[in-house]
Amino acid sequence: MLMSELAARAGVPVPTVKYYLREKVLMPGRATSATRAEYDETHIRRIALIKALSALGVSMTRIKVIVGLIDTADGPLLELIAAATWALPPVTEAAPDSGASTGNPRAASILATLGLTLPTEAPPVAQLEQALADAEAAGMPITDERFRIYTEHVTAIAAYEIENMPLDSASAAIEYSVLGTILYEPIIAALRRIAHAELSFRRLTAEAD
Amino acid sequence: MLMSELAARAGVPVPTVKYYLREKVLMPGRATSATRAEYDETHIRRIALIKALSALGVSMTRIKVIVGLIDTADGPLLELIAAATWALPPVTEAAPDSGASTGNPRAASILATLGLTLPTEAPPVAQLEQALADAEAAGMPITDERFRIYTEHVTAIAAYEIENMPLDSASAAIEYSVLGTILYEPIIAALRRIAHAELSFRRLTAEAD
Numbered sequence: 001m002l003m004s005e006l007a008a009r010a011g012v013p014v015p016t017v018k019y020y021l022r023e024k025v026l027m028p029g030r031a032t033s034a035t036r037a038e039y040d041e042t043h044i045r046r047i048a049l050i051k052a053l054s055a056l057g058v059s060m061t062r063i064k065v066i067v068g069l070i071d072t073a074d075g076p077l078l079e080l081i082a083a084a085t086w087a088l089p090p091v092t093e094a095a096p097d098s099g100a101s102t103g104n105p106r107a108a109s110i111l112a113t114l115g116l117t118l119p120t121e122a123p124p125v126a127q128l129e130q131a132l133a134d135a136e137a138a139g140m141p142i143t144d145e146r147f148r149i150y151t152e153h154v155t156a157i158a159a160y161e162i163e164n165m166p167l168d169s170a171s172a173a174i175e176y177s178v179l180g181t182i183l184y185e186p187i188i189a190a191l192r193r194i195a196h197a198e199l200s201f202r203r204l205t206a207e208a209d
Numbered sequence: 210m211l212m213s214e215l216a217a218r219a220g221v222p223v224p225t226v227k228y229y230l231r232e233k234v235l236m237p238g239r240a241t242s243a244t245r246a247e248y249d250e251t252h253i254r255r256i257a258l259i260k261a262l263s264a265l266g267v268s269m270t271r272i273k274v275i276v277g278l279i280d281t282a283d284g285p286l287l288e289l290i291a292a293a294t295w296a297l298p299p300v301t302e303a304a305p306d307s308g309a310s311t312g313n314p315r316a317a318s319i320l321a322t323l324g325l326t327l328p329t330e331a332p333p334v335a336q337l338e339q340a341l342a343d344a345e346a347a348g349m350p351i352t353d354e355r356f357r358i359y360t361e362h363v364t365a366i367a368a369y370e371i372e373n374m375p376l377d378s379a380s381a382a383i384e385y386s387v388l389g390t391i392l393y394e395p396i397i398a399a400l401r402r403i404a405h406a407e408l409s410f411r412r413l414t415a416e417a418d
Binding site: 045048049051052055056077078081082085091092111116117118122123124125127128130131132134135137138139140142146149150151153154155156157158159160161162163164165167176177179180181183184185186187188189190191192193194195196197198199200201203204207 | 287337341343362363402
């Protein structure tokens with residue numbers, strides 16, 4: 001298809017397609033003349049990926065890193081997935097005064113208790129440290145019991161997600177990991193808020209009886 | 210204690226204390242002279258609440274709503290909790306072109322399947338709709354099986370949280386609900402990202418054998 005049809009089918013204006021080409025996050029089409037190129041389904045899928053990431057607040061700089069890893073897919077898959085997902089925005093903005101410190105001691109001690117082998121400098125570990133420090137600073141430190149329950153159920157969710165990761169190509173695995181992390185995180189958060197409303201209603205109705 | 214001691218113990222500069230007083234999110238101290246007032250532990254706790262909410266990106270306008278509900282605690286507790294938690298920022302920013310529409314049809318049909326009674330216009334339902342629409346637009350719509358697994362484990366987490374809600378005062382219940390929602394959400398998200406890294410490692414190591 002030509003660029004105009006690509007733009008229409010992907011749901012973006014033609015200048016946006018040109019911008020993605022210029023930024024090299026969209027691969028060039030197959031040139032059919034000096035001024036024309038043919039695009040296919042892979043281009044539509046790529047535009048959907050870029051649109052999804054930008055809509056969720058991922059900067060063009062980070063999108064370039066992610067797309068570069070998908071396109072070159074060079075190196076051990078595990079490292080490519082780690083690099084791509086760690087280029088996503090953190091789960092929460094760092095609050096400079098919240099008491100998180102280097103070495104991520106709170107998170108590291110928890111990972112050790114759980115027998116996890118992730119390096120303590122990995123971005124999600126730093127994000128856990130930050131979140132634990134924020135809870136502590138607000139006078140609501142997390143108890144061991146609460147942490148155990150969170151870990152149990154979050155691990156069950158993650159196990160399902162990783163079992164369903166497509167391994168037919170490195171690019172597919174990286175794309176699934178990146179999109180699955182960032183698209184399903186708000187679904188899980190919204191479901192939790194819905195469950196809170198529903199369960200508060202049940203508990204407060206029961207107490208009132 | 211005097212204002213200078215309050216500021217020191219709460220870990221904020223004196224002008225910040227004055228700003229919170231002016232915005233009426235911090236309750237006035239007990240006047241001991243025309244220019245002096247005594248503050249106590251409730252003021253320290255309130256500053257911790259305001260600091261936690263602002264560090265997590267909650268605007269002063271929203272903080273005023275939340276604090277107003279905690280201070281007046283007027284009306285049925287369930288409605289106060291709903292109003293306070295629904296004043297929190299959404300789980301994800303709305304993307305204008307993501308195809309979410311009025312009436313929240315995707316989320317509403319899911320709530321109906323689950324037998325949930327929350328009104329379909331409630332903010333967390335709109336947020337779920339948005340997140341489902343984003344996933345669909347990115348070509349990764351959520352399957353029924355995935356949704357069932359998410360719901361099962363998220364409900365288990367929420368059940369623990371609601372069982373542990375303090376009911377000794379309406380203010381305590383509202384404060385726990387607001388802080389619990391916003392402080393523990395990033396802990397859950399960070400744990401999920403950690404579990405992904407760990408479980409990808411295990412799956413890819415196993416496949417390589």
